[in-house]
Amino acid sequence: MVLGLVAAGSTASAQCMVSPPGCDAGEPTGLLATFACACTEPGVCNIGEFCGGGGDPMCPDQGENGTCESRMWHVRNDNSCIPSQSAGLDPATDCTPGITTFSPTCPLTFTVLTRGTAQFRNVFGWYEVTGARPEIDDLNVMLDCDAAEGDAVVLDVRSDPDYGGGAIGFFLLTPEGRSGDTGTAACAGGDCCASLDRYRAGTGFLYFSEPTYSDDGSVTHLNVYDSTIVDRKFYFAWEDTFGRSNFDFTDLVTSVEGVECAGAGAACETGGIGACGAGVTRCTGGELECTPIVEAEPEVCNGVDDDCDGAVDDDAPCPEREVCHDGRCVPNCEVSDEFVCDIGFECDPTTGFCIEVACRGVSCEEGQICRDGVCAGECEGVVCPHGQQCFRDRCIDPCRGVSCGAGAICRGGICVPGCGQCDGVVCEAGLRCPTPGGECVDPSCPGGCGPGTFCREGACVDACEGAVCPRGGACVDGECVGGEGEPGVDGGPRPGVDAGSAGLDAGGELDAGGSPRGRGGEPGCACGVGGEGPSPFAWGLAALLGAGLVRRRRG
DSSP states (O other): OOOEEEOTTOOSSOOOOOOOOEEETTEEESHHHHHHTOBSSTTOOOBOOOOTTSOOTTOSOOOOOSOBSEEEEOOTTOOSSSOSEEEESOTTTOBOTTOOOEEEEEEEEEEEEEOTTOSSBOEEEEEEOOSSOOOGGGOEEEEOTTOOTTOEEEEOGGGOTTOOSSOEEEEEEOOEEEETTEEEEEEGGGOOBOOHHHHHTTOSOEEESSGGGSSOOSSOOEEEEEOSSSTTEEEEEEOOSTTOOOSOOOSEEEEEEEEEETTTTOEEEOSOSGGGGEEEEEEETTEEEEEESSOOOOOOSSSSOTTOSSOTTTTOOOOTTEEEETTEEEEOTTTOSSOOOOTTEEEETTTTEEEEGGGTTOOOOTTEEEETTEEEETTTTOBOOTTOEEOSSSEEOTTTTOOOOTTEEEETTEEEEOBTSTTOOOOOTTOBOSSTTBOOBOTTSTTOOOTTEEEETTEEEETTTTOBOGGGOEEETTEEEOSTTSOOTTSOOOTTOOTTOTTOOTTSOOOTTOOOOOTTSSSOOOOOBSSOOOOHHHHHHHHHHHHOSSOOOOO
């Protein structure tokens, strides 16, 4: 199930007030011709050759030369310069006037498509949206007045230390001279190169993708188009003269790849089941849709509904003589020759789990757990060590044992794009992304921190600081151990558990069979829980939805 959200003010089709194509030196001009040359292959244009009215079997040339935004072609006895037929992105109807701000979900690529025949050498850049007109010092020039057709600049806005995590807008700055409250339609002082310094000195005009803040609010200076052939790419077609327009919108045409309309790139719920419920918003034709992060996969013992059938860890495989319980493989007390339950626990032959003797026959409501024969809220009073989450009265790291592919990292038990990737995790304030597709790091601890510690403001801090472990356990080296039904404080196995128990390696990671281990301590007793309860994935989804896959403005 995909939830469709309409971007505020967006329209599926609009009248964009664009003049029809023209002709220059025997070639078609205008925005349609520009889009016909906006192709995935360099040096290609989808403009068919004129063939007149003869009997040439190749006439007409359909202009199908590559994958381009638009296509133009002639018919017999057509105008020899301007094709009368077109298809694809239509400048006259496909602009998106309601989209004025954007989300930088990837590193951005700014490219000049054309400067048309404009006398002004304008500049183009971005600013962070604040709800007020941007200050001149908050404008970031990406394509200066010397940027030529085909020039491109790449920037990961999300890694900019001055970026606060909000939506961004775009601007055009011109070098037009001023005469009182109006423009002169000529380059100020004969200098046609625009710059922020000249604007500070009173030369030129500013126009914004948020038109309310433009120096001239009476004329439409910008048409925005969503690419039909490249994801996360928009075109910005500008008119640059104060108070007037010839409506060709080719005074500067730029593209920005790596953006979505504002609201995209945020974590969302798809309405799907299990792991398929986690999504990220995407923009298509001016509308936001929630698309899944992951697809259904075979179930594994990890506390996640991997196959999206509504049941967590159903029929999840475990090594021989073990059973899956609470997202981890534990010894099956019914069939194990070496394992016995702790004092005060007994084996439930129907499940192979150890349960408290006092909880025999006790059934608790969902979200509760039986302790000493009484149902209570699971995880009540528990404060887990740094980086862990309480799940069914155990502190676990839902990503322990999870192996993600290149460019992805684990969050809440699922793999998501790492920092510096499209839709990737964005580093919080003070953190940096040293390797695209990796984890954010704290540069204030250049040497890193050892096991059981984490970096905070230049110091390595004990991960157990402030921890209150479940069931009276102790926190040792960033792990809760020694509670009732858990391993001893010394980290050794509980009575009756062989230290070489099948499937667990010395690091508490995956065994040879690929079974996730080490979630919430070593294999051991499980206690009776009412209902399925939340899974580590449910916590992970809540974290993604709360913090967002991309950083959002605070306050």
